[in-house]
Amino acid sequence: MEKIGFIARTRGELDAFKEGVIIIPTGTTEQHGPHLPVGVDSFLAETIALHAAKELSTRLPVLAAPTLTYGNSHHHLSFGGTISLRSETLIAVLKDIGMSLAESGFRKLFFLNSHGGNDEAARLVVRDLAREGICAAATSYWTVAWDALKEAGALDSGRVPGHAGGFETSLMLYLYGELVQWANRPPLREDASPKEEPARRLFVQLPGEGVGKDGYSDDARHASAAKGEQYFQIIVSQVAQAVEEFYRRI
Numbered sequence: 001m002e003k004i005g006f007i008a009r010t011r012g013e014l015d016a017f018k019e020g021v022i023i024i025p026t027g028t029t030e031q032h033g034p035h036l037p038v039g040v041d042s043f044l045a046e047t048i049a050l051h052a053a054k055e056l057s058t059r060l061p062v063l064a065a066p067t068l069t070y071g072n073s074h075h076h077l078s079f080g081g082t083i084s085l086r087s088e089t090l091i092a093v094l095k096d097i098g099m100s101l102a103e104s105g106f107r108k109l110f111f112l113n114s115h116g117g118n119d120e121a122a123r124l125v126v127r128d129l130a131r132e133g134i135c136a137a138a139t140s141y142w143t144v145a146w147d148a149l150k151e152a153g154a155l156d157s158g159r160v161p162g163h164a165g166g167f168e169t170s171l172m173l174y175l176y177g178e179l180v181q182w183a184n185r186p187p188l189r190e191d192a193s194p195k196e197e198p199a200r201r202l203f204v205q206l207p208g209e210g211v212g213k214d215g216y217s218d219d220a221r222h223a224s225a226a227k228g229e230q231y232f233q234i235i236v237s238q239v240a241q242a243v244e245e246f247y248r249r250i
């Protein structure tokens, strides 16, 4: 069996990675509309991390740690199919993961996130870890890949990343097509909200507000496995580049 990631190694074998980068994928278990499994974010975070680590493995010591499959998803609870950590719990968990890795001798930690609700928490934790003398970085995969995804026309599929819309559905069709219930995809809907989420100037979350109208951000009419393959390759290469820059900087 091929040795994949941190958890497949003995403590002795892990010593070889102490001067390298440990990627910590952070996902969720949360509803993703009527047609996608609740583990979308966890599947994506883990698969991107493993592929980026593999791409880098000939150039630097790098491993993907076990994926955190719970995140801050309280804004999905009303739809069902969701297990959520409060934001203060998530911050504590991420901090404990970072502190444990540091105590085990790993010097460079890279939090790779796949869910909007986790993004700010990971960045705060990186600040706190630095105060403990630990070198860490945090990003969401769409942030590092944004320019390249936009150039490749990803916004034509829907919002990026959106939620259970054309973009995430494309990625899932390519990577885990057997888990996509295509016949149950959401009805067509005009999406009036801006597609370029990072460009929004003001963050607003109103009381009682969920995600989209029915737990998805945009319909999946433009989704395809071929697009998913293209997006996935862009994301893996951009994440690998970001990890390598972080490694060489310290």
Ligand SMILES: [Zn+2]
Binding pocket: 032, 040, 041, 114, 115, 162, 163, 164, 168
């Ligand atoms: Zn998602």
